[in-house]
Amino acid sequence: MRLLIEKSALLKALQHVTSVVERRNTIPILANVSLRADGESLHLKATDLDIEVTETARAETTAPGGTTVPAHTLHDIVRKLPDGSQIELASKGDEGRLAITAGPSRFLLACLPADDFPDLGLDGMSHSFQLASRDLARLIEKTRFAISTDETRYYLNGIYLHATETDEGWRLRAVATDGHRLARMDVALPDGGMGMPGIILPRKTVQEVAKLLADHSDEVFVHLSPNKIRFTAGNVVLTSKLIDGTFPDYQRVVPQNNDKNMRVGNAAFTKAVDRVSTLSSEKGRAVKLNISDGKLVLSVNNPESGSATEELETEYSGEPLEIGFNARYLLDISAHIEGDRSVFSLSDPSAPTVLQDENDASALFVLMPMRV
Amino acid sequence: MLTQLCRDCCQLVAPRAGSCPDCGGERRIAHAELAALTIAHIDCDAFYASVEKRDRPDLREKPLIVGHDGGRGVVTTACYIARRYGVRSAMPMFKALDLCPDAVVLPPDMGKYKAVSDDIRAIFRAATEVIEPVSLDEAYLDLTEAHESGERAAAEALAVIALRVEREVGITVSIGLSCNKFLAKLASEMDKPRGFSVIGAAEAKAVLAPMSIRKINGVGQATAQRLEASGIASIGQLQALSEMQLVTQYGKFGRRLARYAQGEDERAVTPDRPTKSISAETTFSRDTGSADELIAVARRLGERVATQLQRKGLAGGAVVLKLKTSDFRLLTRSKRLPNATQRASVLAEAAEFLIRRDADGRRFRLIGVGVDDLRPATEADPPGLFDMA
Secondary structure, three states: OEEEEEHHHHHHHHHHHHOOOOOOOOOHHHHEEEEEEEOOEEEEEEEOOOEEEEEEEEOEEEEOEEEEEEHHHHHHHHHHOOOOOEEEEEEEHHHOEEEEEEOOEEEEEEOEOHHHOOOOOOOOOOEEEEEEHHHHHHHHHOOHHHOOOOHHHHHHOEEEEEEEEEOOEEEEEEEEEOOOEEEEEEEEOOOOOOOOOOEEEEHHHHHHHHHHHHOOOOEEEEEEOOOEEEEEEOOEEEEEEOOOOOOOOHHHHOOOOOOEEEEEEHHHHHHHHHHHHHHOOOOOOEEEEEEEOOEEEEEEEEOOOEEEEEEEEOEOOOOOEEEEEEHHHHHHHHHOOOOOEEEEEEOOOOOOEEEEEOOEEEEEEEEOOEOO | OOEEEEOOOOEEEOOOOOOOOOOOOOOEEEEOOOOOOOEEEEEEOOHHHHHHHHHOHHHOOOOEEEEOOOOOOEEEEEOHHHHHOOOOOOOEHHHHHHHOOOOEEEOOOHHHHHHHHHHHHHHHHHHOOOEEEEEOOEEEEEOHHHHHOOOOOHHHHHHHHHHHHHHHHOOOEEEEEEOOHHHHHHHHHOOOOOOEEEOOOOOHHHHHOOOEHHHOOOOOHHHHHHHHHOOOOEHHHHHOOOHHHHHHHHOHHHHHHHHHHOOOOOOOOOOOOOOOOEEEEEEEEEEEOOHHHHHHHHHHHHHHHHHHHHHHOEEEEEEEEEEEEOOOOEEEEEEEEEEEEOOHHHHHHHHHHHHHHHOOOOOEEEEEEEEEEEEEHHHOOOOOHHHOO
């Protein structure tokens, strides 16, 4: 294998693929990136056996072929080469080395054979659709914060993606929950999504897809197989295993009949919660909301350090209500409400509360109160 | 000036020869600091075996071993008669029975020992509230308060305790009286069973000098070997080294070594040490490598732990799984919980997760499930969305 490639093209491709490579690997070849050159292209591939990312970059191939080299090392080398460099990658087949040359710099990296590199593949595709990069990004961004980190509930360690029928027609819906809060985001169901199975996208996949979408504004193609998903965004293809589990019936924890609505300025609310929670204890983190006619009093009472209160104007006409929430959870949710005002739909101090943007029903958040 | 204590009428008296003029008792101890020392260590003599003999007078003159019989049992406690044959605690039962084939073997009855221990502690409590239990059969007592209030000298109060335990509970104890915990414990070991020994502050260094370094609390096999390798076998040799030298050699522990060697110990007697962890464990009748079997047992252990947590008003922030392999290697695995818990179901779930991760066909002889990072129950199990049916 021998080829010439521009630094920025190689660096961008390496950034995408090496991000799935674990820093510590028990299987040596998983620390490597696979490189394959043919014609005008260099194909890069990396995997952790759960996720595989491939990318194709433009290159001038003088000798086709393939090899694998340590991914993070290659990434670091390319990163440090001067901008605008033309980089030559050339296998020294007999020595099992890859030579990287750019101007006066020359590196030799130990290789492992390309044939040994694992291939995740996609078996028996069942559904395919394409959706706007922005829609996919929103599905992820509005829900990923609520993904559970508790490994014992592995089926909650991801985003549940499925098709569902609502008053507004068929929607592609993302849901994540850690059992104390739940985030739900809908976009229009793309053609081809009808009848798709509900799937659970693992946390790491969510993270990698989000990174990809940051650099990509066009359509994303999605292919599903019974236990894998593939995202194609331009030159990058990410294939991932899915979480093999059953997502709980989240519908039953989304309250339908909460009739006490409180409207509050989202920015003012966020800042006030942040201020009063300065005094909440590391472990408890409870903030109390005293809601009465037109008025919301936030308070934190920490026997060890003191107390804090702050009063806000609200629009509320229901029965006075006192309810406690985890301050961090409140802040996480309010950070995902983009509009000026948020609506709290409440029932009673021990029942789940719904939070939404006043003018955007596509995202919905459910929060379980704390005992205060 | 020497003071004497009559262990039968429990009074300090001016020294005189012969039996006690008041009660005629022969058990008298004399010591210059007897009227001043207030820290005690009390150790029940062959506790489990003594309790069993109390309840089975027919066994009184026979060698008795408490422990599980059968292939893999070990000796929990041997009575003093069995000890004459060389039987020791923690010895495999088959070996114990080789040494003492006539021994009667009884399985331990922990519920009963706990009840007896509670009775004994109630007697301690009449003398002081400052009791630090070490185990069911062992405790430190700080008698300073009652002593200084002039109520009763510590030595007298201890003699009363020993007599009451014998009469009311029916077993014997050995008492060590000194000026700190380290010396009190050494003293209680000097005259077992039914002993009462005193180590005064003034004589501490001299008493310690000939003792083996292995007598020091915290000097285990490894430290002992290191010390002995550098030619230090007795506490006397340790006394010759500076604290600086010991700290350089043994780190933080060196400091304690230096203090102990001089007979100094600053640890206070701490009543009811706060519980740091709660656990339950069991040994299998035959080793198992089956994850399902391990999980089923872990579930039951989790229930026991949850019951204890609820009784104590505590919640665990992390679950600890302990597994001992057939070749006695101990694996400890732990998992932090997103929220502290009191619930058996949460403990079982975490234990199952840890078991599945480690069950690779190895066979285990023992399993334990516990919690640490204990917190008040008020922080436990915040209500969850999916808890509600």
